Amino acid sequence: MKKILLIITLIMSSRALADIKAATELYKQPQSLKRDRDMALELFKSKYFFSSLAFAKNYIAGSKELDPEFEAVIEKLMVKTGTMSFSYMDRKILKRHMSSPTLALAYGIRMSQLKKWDESNKALDNVPDNHKFGSEARMLQGAALNMLLKDNDAVAMYKRCIKASQTIEQDAEKEKLGRYYAIIKESCFIHLARIEYRNGNYEQAKELYRAIPKTSYRFPYILMEKAWNAYQREDYNRSLGVLVTYKSPLMTSYFFPEAEVLRALSYFRLCLWEDSMVTIENYYKRYKAQSDVLRALLLKHKKSYTYFLKMAFAPIEETEKMHPYVRNMMTQIRKKIKFSIDLVSYKKAQNELKFIQKLPTSKLRNLMEGELKETLKWRTTHLNHYIKKQMFDFVNEIHKFSYEMFNIKLEILARKRDLVWDNKQLVSDRSRGSHENLKRESDEHFYDFRGEFWADELGDYSFGLKSNCEKVRVGAAK
């Protein structure tokens, strides 16, 4: 077996070596736009994608228009090396090539990162629906129009996004690719629900959220939005039931501080103040203290350009030892599409560098090595920053929500004081659950929670607590 592997590697490396010979010969020609274009195509054929990228960018910068053959190459290069390969190019150069769907997408992404929604929307118009990047472009445009509060246009755009991604999903030969387009489709459904939510159409939002299957990658993330939607409909029992899903063993790595605030708020609205207080106290005891430890750990390495990326490569046991949150955070970050794609590209770049370093010394080899080292340095910083930001955002979120929890606590104390002033008390000390208190539609599921979580039941739990908001004279309580 080892021998076969060795032979395959030898064949592969000799093929790569042969291919680089053609590129080396080409590189000896005087520098010109045509040479850059041919070099990009030649290195692409040899699967030196990152090295090809450097020449492709030179050609894009110098040329007025891109031919279809070159367009096809940069489209594949974007898939292989990630969108950031092009989106961080000089904006003036990108803007000159708006007839290229690949570069229009890169420019649209950059503009959306800079929150220049109008410009992003205009640029993305150049990516047709049936293009490989069509569904991404429609989703980005939908988001841009959403931010510009052009709701009707945004809804139309998201519908086009759903249709485009559905078509590619069905035709996808690889399972992974199909899954990627399924995520885009579901994201567009979720964005439609968010528009309805923003406009106060909670019933419509509820229906749209229900389009997301429980097996979806997006499912754990939308549970909180579903809970908020139930909360806005004053269905606090459903809100509490949806939130209890986060306690399932399947979702241990998902922790949203906001979910705890929503839980406390839902109890508060049912006037179950003691339950609300317990939630608040638990939050302080468990999360706030741990987040302080995590913050101290992160602050120590905040200036490092590599520490957080190394953490991403470290085995789970190691991150678990550092801090339980670090492990969960890393699991969450690894699940992010952008991060996993960028990480794959990063590893590919590292492999390419290894191949280049094995090549015989030549001017081209030195150039390729230098370029790739620079690319890797930049990508290391970029990925490290991404992880660092995610972690600090999480810590800041815990602190932000601890303030919100404090506010709820103050409000409960004020309400209790008012009761004393009025010589009144709530109707019962603690309300018990009952099926009578359930709000449910004929096609909506409901499961009794009996201390066990079942995958098919997740997200369909509802509490049956009676509102305790009735006030009675002191001594008249049940």
Next chain:
Amino acid sequence: MRRLMIALLFLMVTSTGAQEKNASKSANVKAPKVIYKYRQYEKFDLGSMEIKGSIVAPGDLSVKERSRRTFSRDLYDRDNFNTEVIEDIRNLR
């Protein structure tokens, strides 16, 4: 210089003496005799005093009942999911 000073002093002394003489002359002519007399003792019999009218206030001490004004805090709420929308598009490939 000394002589000048002595002359000035002499002039001032003679002019003030003349003014005093004029004032005492006019006082002797006009001043009326005013005699002020004050009551030495006055007595009020409060018991015999009477006030006429009708009582409009309640007889006993009372407080008008009204509900206490309560100020509720702005508790956390979610108006939109814009942050999540931005996060989603940043997480595209």
